[in-house]
Amino acid sequence: MTKRKADLLAGLVSILVAIVFMVQGFELSERSNALPFVLEVFLFVSGLYLLIRGIRTNAAEKGEEGESELDWVKSTVIVLATFVYVACVIYIGFYVSTFVYLILGSWYLNERGFTLPALIVSAIFSIGVSAVLYLTFTVFLLVPTPAGLLF
């Protein structure tokens, strides 16, 4: 991302957050709103500064963070899969959802592609990790895990 774009976006986000919170703050008492107000003002002003700086920056200037190439398809799939995973945790239960997620996720990502041996490796991995999580959280620590229809 170019420096210009980064500054513009960052500035915009900052201003937006400031406005959203400011609006919510109208119903609050003065004391309650004191620090939030200071923060909102700061965010707004700094956001403005970044916007101005961004507009004045040469569009061709490279961003400071040296980003390596990101395969955004894979990342997006995993993020979406995680959303589904969390939903499953609520309705189906933690361990079953984890088991399925780990298998499918690691199989999708693994570098050998959708092959059967890779699937088996994923399955073993998934069972292993699920077992460790089970032992640690449910058996050793006695921490309840979300349980829906299943386990």
Next chain:
Amino acid sequence: MLEHIIQGFVNSFIPFNFLLIIAGLTGGIIIGALPGLTATMGVALMVPITFAMNPISGLVMLGAIYSGAIYGGSNSAILINTPGTPSSVATTFDGWPMTQKGDAEGALNASLLASAFGGVIGTLFLLFLAAPMAQLALKFGAPEFFWLCIFGLSTIAAMSQGNVVKGLISGALGMTISTIGLDPLEGLPRFTFGSYSLVQGIEVIPAMIGLFSFSQVIILVGSKKKFIAAYKGKKGATLRTAKILWKKTKANLLRSSVIGSFVGILPGAGGEIASIISYNEAKRWDDNKCNFGKGAIEGVVASESANNATIGGSLIPMLTLGIPGSAVAAVIMGALLAHGIQPGFKIFINNADLAYTFIVSLIVVNIAMVFVGSVLIKGTAKVLNVPTSYIGVAIVALSIIGSYAIRNSMVDVMVMIFFGLVGYFGGRIGFDTGAMALGIILGPIVEDNLSRSISLAGAEGSVFKVFFTHPISLLLIILTLVSVLTPMFLSKYRCKKEAGAND
């Protein structure tokens, strides 16, 4: 007193107690290393087990878990850029870059040795200077805490020297987020956007897991790299690292441990603040300050020795005044009370054996930790040998259960995911997750003490008087100003490379 100390050592080596030390360390380190499980939770879960033992053994075990957990947090901070406990946030700043450069082993061992050293120093303060330090703790009122946090926050400006504005915005965003929930003064819901689940506020730990861990996973799964980082386990790493530390970081270790011990005595201020301040000071006094944030072993050393030193510090007011210096100290105090033992100065007379054995056992614990820790490092570092396609999803699963485990709330899991996205996209537009985490952690403390100071001003007559006339407050204000201004005006305190990129 000397006889008690010797007796304490003897008691620590009674086979059962020593076994508890080893078991406690192992369990504590693992708990600390798992993001989502905090030292407080680990110690609290083990308290009922102590009911079946005699109080001395029980305390020894709890102390071992406490120490192990605070050190353990550094493992995940270094290996997967996720602080295992809030005290290890600052460890990610240099620990993770070190891993990326292939020196995970150096970072892990440095953290281990530094933690052990810090723990010993903290315990020595507890053993010999408990009384005066407890009195010092009492002198910290609302204005002093406020300025201490401002000092802590000023480190954000110093940390992000190249992008100060975005760093400060990140911190401010973090603080703004921390205002969601019940307001500290009037107890009424605030910024809940109509959802009752937000009344409890944003829990720090799920937010941090999201900011660091989940956002890291998004990058990891999309990256073309096969492994998180290159790693070759070489023999004798611990000893080698010890030599490096001896050569390069003596002053750092001592200074950070002292900072940690002092910050630890303050109820409400703990490892997070201590490690950040130490990190900043280490950077300030180091000639190679430009390396900080890119994989300087000094950064890891500063952060980890400080946070383990807070352990001894937090036990000082707990044992002498019955006022715990940290959440874990509160849990340990609960265990003491459940065994029918009253904290307070009398504990050193009526229960001398218990008190001294407990304190001395902490020294034994820290020394034992080096051995237990170096064995466990061989295990935890294996994480780097697992391809990212597997580790990435495993981290997600762990993040989810870790976030949930804090208070059995799916809301926390959703907070975690939300902050994961915030951390990822924020990182792309230049925001600093460390600064944001700091904002979330320190925000409530700042606000709490700010409003309380203003309340007090009502009785004392003037706001100015409350904020600017107490000696400790003035000291902290001067420190903050010095901290912020010297890099601006004195090039000696500025990282030379960044002097040009200032903004």
Next chain:
Amino acid sequence: MKKNKILVSIVGMVLVLALILTGCGQKSTVVKEKYPTKPLNMVIAFSAGGSSDIQARLMQKYWNKYVPEQPWVFNYKAGAGGAIGFGAIAQAEPDGYTLGGLNVPHMILQPMAQGAQFSIDDFAYISQVVTDPQVLAVEKSSQFKTWKEAIDFAKANPNKLKVGIVGTFTGHHMMLLDLKDKTGIEVTQVVYKGAADQNAALLGKEIDLMIGNVNDVMRSMENMSILGIASEKRNDFLPDVPTLKETGLDLVSDIRRGFAVPKGTDPEKVKFLRDSFKKIQEDPEYLADMKKAGQPTDNMSGEEFDKYVHEQQEYNKNLLTKFNLLK
């Protein structure tokens, strides 16, 4: 195509696995079993290691003695001063397998003033276990030797007396309001997040007077002077402390802890729980343990606790309305 076949077989495997697990998960509800048949969820609305937790752990020891068939599994749901946990109990399945600790007046004030998602009518009360009276305390070298002196000072110097409490819309807050109501004084109210901070502030002389609970002040007693206790009778843990009542101020204020299950739970199960708890609470070893841990025992039956909670609601509502704190 090969890919599809594999996908289909995976989905099939998962489905079969799911069905098997579901089958295993079902308990046969055909035969009426003796309650309880599986572990009980004990919801604690505060953090592990705190007073509420310690007390519950003590009870757990004796539950295992009287009902060894099924243990308690602790479930910590801290947040919003307990409101999150109380809400969780109220909204749990009333199948008798979730119970939890309740705190009064927290559970009364939170729905009234903070929009909490439960009400005192959402529970079937099992019993009360603890009454922790509020006390007035000063640092031991304070100028005030009796609470009357503090009040007189406050009357002569409005808003100069700094009084520390923990949290707003809590027992401490109510006591301060009650105190102001009954004596007409104006003070500076200083709010702390927890007893540790508050105790430190008193000892460090940031505040002049504090409202604390017996359980909390006992830890720092050698550094404090307890001027009065807001209970009907003198407390066993603090036998030398006069009650406010006996020294001229009719003020009773305390924090109570009890246990409950969600409303609508099978009355037989509620009875079982009430009877089991009664056995625990009357066990002399339990009482000794409680004393050792500094927990002020005060047993009350479920029905009586229910009545008490409703009475307190009225009382607190009036107090809050008087001070204009109910929006």
